[in-house]
Amino acid sequence: MQTSDACAPSAFRQRWLATREPAQTLEELDTDLQLFARTYNTERPHRALDRLAPDQAYTAIPKAGPQGRRAGTHHRVRTDKFDASGKVSLRHHGRLLHLGVGLEARSRL
Helix, strand or coil: CCCCCCCCCHHHHHHHHHCCCCCCCHHHHHHHHHHHHHHHHHCCCEHHHCCECHHHHHHHCCCCCCCCCCCCCCCCCCCCCCCCCCEEEEEECCEEEEEECCHHHHCCC
């Protein structure tokens, strides 16, 4: 079973710890842990990432995001009424659909 600090290679961790004085308070320990995490993720070169720091490798890859609107798309706001049993009817691709939303949908919020 791995311990919580197993994510850091022991050689890097040992070198980093050798440069630090032991923490005397919880605040010092918290500061040291934050500094270690920042150093580990932003300054340490990683073998599997072409010697880039993990933060550099992460920011270099393209991120997923919303695509722009395609030409010819049409959006509109619908106002539909629910029947007494909490269903709404609408037509989609030529088919009449009855969607059960529930009686709660009939009440205004």
